[in-house]
Structures are given as structure tokens and as C-alpha cells.
Amino acid sequence: xxxxxxxxxxxxxxxxxxxxHLYVQVLVAIAAGIVIGHFWPATGEALKPLGDFFIKLVKxxxxxxxxxxxxxxxxxxxxxxxxxxxxxxxxGYFLFFSTLALIVxxxxxxxxxxxxxxxxxxxxxxxxxxxxxxxxxxxxxxVGFLMAIVPTTMVSALTEGSILQTLFVAILFGISLLLVGxxxxxxxxxxxxxxxxxxxxVGILMRVAPIGAFGAIAFTIGKYGAGSLxxxxxxxxxxxxxxxxxxxxxxxxxxxxHGFSIFRLIAYLKAELLLxxxxxxxxxxxxxxxxxxxxxxxxxxIVxxxxPTGYSFNLDGTNIYMTLAALFIAQACNVDLTLxxxxxxxxxxxxxxxxAAGVTGAGFITLAATLSIVPSVPVxxxxxxxxxxxxxxxxxxxxxxxxxxxxxxxxxRWENALDRDQxxxxxxxxxxxxxxxxxxxxxxxxxx
Numbered sequence: 001x002x003x004x005x006x007x008x009x010x011x012x013x014x015x016x017x018x019x020x021h022l023y024v025q026v027l028v029a030i031a032a033g034i035v036i037g038h039f040w041p042a043t044g045e046a047l048k049p050l051g052d053f054f055i056k057l058v059k060x061x062x063x064x065x066x067x068x069x070x071x072x073x074x075x076x077x078x079x080x081x082x083x084x085x086x087x088x089x090x091x092g093y094f095l096f097f098s099t100l101a102l103i104v105x106x107x108x109x110x111x112x113x114x115x116x117x118x119x120x121x122x123x124x125x126x127x128x129x130x131x132x133x134x135x136x137x138x139x140x141x142x143v144g145f146l147m148a149i150v151p152t153t154m155v156s157a158l159t160e161g162s163i164l165q166t167l168f169v170a171i172l173f174g175i176s177l178l179l180v181g182x183x184x185x186x187x188x189x190x191x192x193x194x195x196x197x198x199x200x201x202v203g204i205l206m207r208v209a210p211i212g213a214f215g216a217i218a219f220t221i222g223k224y225g226a227g228s229l230x231x232x233x234x235x236x237x238x239x240x241x242x243x244x245x246x247x248x249x250x251x252x253x254x255x256x257x258h259g260f261s262i263f264r265l266i267a268y269l270k271a272e273l274l275l276x277x278x279x280x281x282x283x284x285x286x287x288x289x290x291x292x293x294x295x296x297x298x299x300x301x302i303v304x305x306x307x308p309t310g311y312s313f314n315l316d317g318t319n320i321y322m323t324l325a326a327l328f329i330a331q332a333c334n335v336d337l338t339l340x341x342x343x344x345x346x347x348x349x350x351x352x353x354x355x356a357a358g359v360t361g362a363g364f365i366t367l368a369a370t371l372s373i374v375p376s377v378p379v380x381x382x383x384x385x386x387x388x389x390x391x392x393x394x395x396x397x398x399x400x401x402x403x404x405x406x407x408x409x410x411x412x413r414w415e416n417a418l419d420r421d422q423x424x425x426x427x428x429x430x431x432x433x434x435x436x437x438x439x440x441x442x443x444x445x446x447x448x
Contacts, residue, residue, distance in 0.1 A: 022206060026274040029210035030217050033278070037221025044222020047215040051279060054212020057205050058284045063158045065202065065287045066308040067170045068195040073304030074174030075188045083175065083305075090306045090411050094314040097403065101246060101316040102346050105323035108242045110342075114234035114324075115331030167308050202287040213278025220280075220391075235328050235385065239392055242320055243399045251316075251406045258413050259420060262406070264427040268296065269405060273398060282397040282404075286311060289405060296426045297419030298412040306411050310404035317399025321392060322349045322367050329371070329381035341376050 018024055037044030074083050149164050151157035154173075157165040177184045252262035266273065269292065272285035286307070293303045326345055330337055337345070349370050371379045385392075412418040 022209060022271040025210040026213050026271060026278060029214035030274065030278050033214045033217035034221050036214075037218040037223075041222035044218035047222075048219035050215020051212050051217075051219060052215075054208060054215070055279060055281055055284060057208070057212075058281075058287070061198065061202055061205060062283060062286055063166045064198050065195075065290065066166045067158060067173075068191055068198055069290060069300070069304035070167065070170035070308060071174040071177065072188065072191050072195060073301030074171065075177040075184065075191070077178060077301055080175065080178060083178070086302065086305055086411065086415060087309075089414050090309060090407070091313065093407050093411060094310060097250075097316060097407070098314060098319050099346075099350060100250070101319035101403075102323050102349055104242060104246055104250070105320040106327065106342060106346060108238060109324045109327035109331075112234070112238050113331055114238045115328040115333075119332075119334060164312050167312070170308075199287070199291055202291070206288060209275050209278075209284075212284070213275060216279045235325070236391055239321060239324055240395050242324065243317055243395050246316060246320060247399060247402050251402060254410060255406055258410050260409065260423060260427060262402075265405060265409075266402070268292070268427050269401075273401065276397045276401050277394055280393045280397055282311070282401040285401060289401070293405065293408050295422075296409070297422035298408055299415070299417035302412040302415060302417050303408055306408045307404055310407050311400075314404055314407055315396075315400045316403035317396035319349065320399065321396050322370055325367055325385055325392075326371060326377055328385065330377045333378055333381050335377060337376060345370070345377070 033044070033047070036047065077083055149168050151160065151165040151169060154169050157169040177188060248262060255262040255265065269289070272288050272292070275285045275288075276282050290303050290307050293307065294300055323346060326349070327337070327342075329335075367382065371377050371382065409418065409423070413420075
């Protein structure tokens with residue numbers, strides 16, 4: 001359901017004060033959290049519930065957002081073959097770049113060798129710290145992954161917080177609505193009207209994002225120390241640089257080939273990126289990402305299908321982390337992997353990484369699942385990176401987020417469902433009045 005464009009007379013725009021922009025508020029909140037965590041670490045740790053509270057607020061709305069957008073996107077397509085074509089292109093993109101991310105992590109780990117020289121005896125490691133993660137990893141086998149996609153009931157998919165289950169039910173419901181045809185039009189209209197209300201709720205929740213970012217970063221600095229931000233060691237530095245290379249060079253080249261700048265896209269999504277940085281969760285910015293991509297000219301049905309699917313199947317940052325961290329542990333424990341063993345590790349990681357939602361700790365659990373299947377690398381070695389995993393989680397989330405933003409625009413262009421003039425307008429901050437809806441102006445007023 002489209003909102004009628006609103007005409008704005010030249011010179012009549014109300015300039016929003018800089019302090020009213022969401023990204024400025026989040027940036028100030030992060031800075032304040034770092035100060036509190038550094039000078040009053042106990043207070044910083046005590047502020048953890050603020051971050052947790054905001055994450056719970058966002059998780060509360062994610063299932064309805066995914067369900068409504070996917071159902072609306074699929075049901076509004078004229079033919080079922082269109083759904084299959086878009087899904088096929090999206091999964092082809094996901095498979096290629098997810099595999100490329102794994103290979104990049106593998107190559108960098110072999111070249112830099114961040115774990116070399118540590119000479120750790122695996123038998124001396126206390127694996128109790130990773131037992132909980134290993135237990136969760138045991139439930140993430142390929143068969144377990146497939147079984148977990150199917151919810152207990154249709155309603156439980158919306159109440160249990162699983163992105164994959166919500167996506168599964170939404171796809172089935174959307175296809176059924178598409179096949180029903182005209183009798184289902186009133187339901188489709190209701191879905192689209194409900195989506196308007198839900199996205200208004202998203203806008204309301206985003207107003208408390210600075211509080212969530214403040215609490216989350218204060219806890220991180222209070223617990224691990226501000227010095228850790230500067231000197232986290234060779235593994236963390238390598239991971240950040242590798243992720244930066246992947247986003248700016250590899251995804252940047254993809255963006256350039258498809259007619260847009262990765263730097264302008266980063267600037268356009270700055271508020272969401274800061275929110276992801278503050279909360280260490282790409283899920284925190286999922287609803288806002290979907291809305292912004294629609295405003296940037298991507299067709300609603302593309303956004304509704306590609307973004308939620310990408311959050312489970314296109315995790316570039318998690319993939320880089322998995323091969324890099326696995327080889328770091330092997331190097332630290334003096335385990336010499338043959339080329340065949342490294343390729344086997346890559347193959348297992350390709351399977352285990354699918355379905356790891358973009359939430360804090362998911363990458364660590366997925367790594368445990370991968371190492372439990374590859375016996376040559378000791379799972380107990382994960383205790384070496386447990387202390388700094390929180391910082392790597394932030395980088396994983398940022399890379400995952402950008403990977404899915406680029407993927408959506410690329411698939412939209414492949415489908416000729418991208419308004420390139422509107423994309424250029426919003427990325428260069430020259431969006432004209434006739435391209436703005438009432439919802440767009442609400443986002444701008446909120447600083448998005």
C-alpha cells in the first residue's frame with residue numbers, strides 16, 4: 001500500500017538541529033558509555049540491562065516486521081515463478097559471497113598467522129568456559145538446523161524469536177495468499193495496513209536506541225577495560241582489517257559494478273551502523289535497514305525477501321571470523337593443518353554458518369559447531385579467544401549488516417526493481433520532495 005507523495009515548497013523545509021539526528025545521539029551515547037565504563041567500571045557493568053532491554057525491544061518487533069514484509073512482498077507478485085526467480089538469484093549471491101568470505105579468512109590466516117608462536121598445550125586449557133557454547137553447538141548440526149526451521153505451530157514462529165521459523169511461515173503464507181488470488185486481496189490489504197502501523201512502532205522504538213547503545217558499550221568497557229579497545233592483540237586487529245578489506249574493496253567493487261558507491265551507502269546507513277556498533281547486534285538495525293532500502297529505491301518485494309533471508313544465509317563477517325579464528329586456534333596450539341584439512345574446514349563452515357542469526361555470540365556458537373566436526377582443531381582452544389570475542393562480535397555484526405545491504409541493492413538491480421535515480425538521490429543527499437513520502441519525512445525527522 002503506497003503512501004501518497006507530499007509536495008514541499010522550495011525553502012519551506014524545516015532544518016533539523018544536529019542534536020536531533022539519531023546517529024548523533026547514538027554517537028554521543030557511545031562516547032558517554034566509554035567514559036563511564038573506563039572511569040567507573042562497576043557502574044558500567046551495572047548498566048548492562050539498558051542494552052539488554054533495547055535488544056529485547058527490537059527483538060519484540062522483528063518477527064512481525066519480517067512476517068508482514070515477506071507476506072506482502074510475495075503476495076503482491078503476479079506469479080509464483082517470480083518468487084522462485086528472486087529467491088534463486090538471492091541464494092546464488094549469498095552462496096558465492098559467503099564462500100568468498102570464508103576463503104578470504106582462510107587466506108589471511110595463512111599469510112598473517114596471528115596465532116603462530118603461542119605454543120599452547122591444548123591439555124592445559126580450561127574448557128569449562130566454552131562448555132555452554134559447545135552444548136549449544138551440538139544442537140546446530142545440519143539435521144538439527146533443518147528441524148529447527150519448522151516451528152511447533154504457525155503462531156509460535158512469531159512468538160519464539162526465530163528468524164528462520166518466521167521466514168519459513170511467512171513464505172508459506174505469502175505463497176498461499178498469492179495462489180488464492182482475488183479472495184485473498186482483503187487479507188493482503190490488511191497485511192499492508194498493519195505493516196504501516198508496525199513500522200511506525202519501529203520509529204518509536206528507535207528513539208530509545210541511544211539509551212541501549214549507552215548501556216551496552218558501558219558494560220563492554222567496564223568489563224573488559226578501555227585499553228582492550230586499543231590493544232586487543234594480533235587476532236582482533238587482523239580480523240578488523242580483513243573485514244574492512246572485504247567491505248571496502250570486495251563489496252566496494254560489487255557496488256561500483258552496479259552503479260553506486262559503498263562509501264555513500266555507509267554514510268547513508270550511518271545511524272544503523274552506529275546502532276549495530278553500540279549493541280554488537282545487526283538485528284538491532286534490521287527493521288530500519290529494510291525501511292531505508294525501500295526509501296533508496298529498492299522494490300518492496302525484493303527488500304522483504306532478501307534482507308530477512310540474508311540475515312540467516314549471508315553472514316560475511318561471521319564467515320571471515322570462523323576460518324580466521326579456527327586457524328588462529330590451530331596455529332596457537334601448533335596444529336599443522338594440511339590443505340585437505342583446511343578445505344574440509346571450509347566445507348564444514350559453509351554448512352554450519354547458515355542459519356546463524358546476527359545476534360551477539362552466534363558466531364562463537366557457530367565456531368564451536370564447526371570445530372566439533374573438525375577433530376584436528378581442539379575445541380578447548382576456543383578458551384583462548386573467549387575474552388576478546390565480544391569485540392570481534394561488533395565487527396562481525398557490522399560486516400554482516402553491510403553485506404546484506406549491498407546484496408539487496410544488487411538483487412534489486414538484477415530484477416530491474418531498483419529506482420536508480422532515487423538511489424542516487426538518497427545516497428548523494430539530494431532526495432527531492434517528489435520522492436519523499438510521509439513515512440520518509442518521519443525517518444528524517446528522527447535522524448535516520
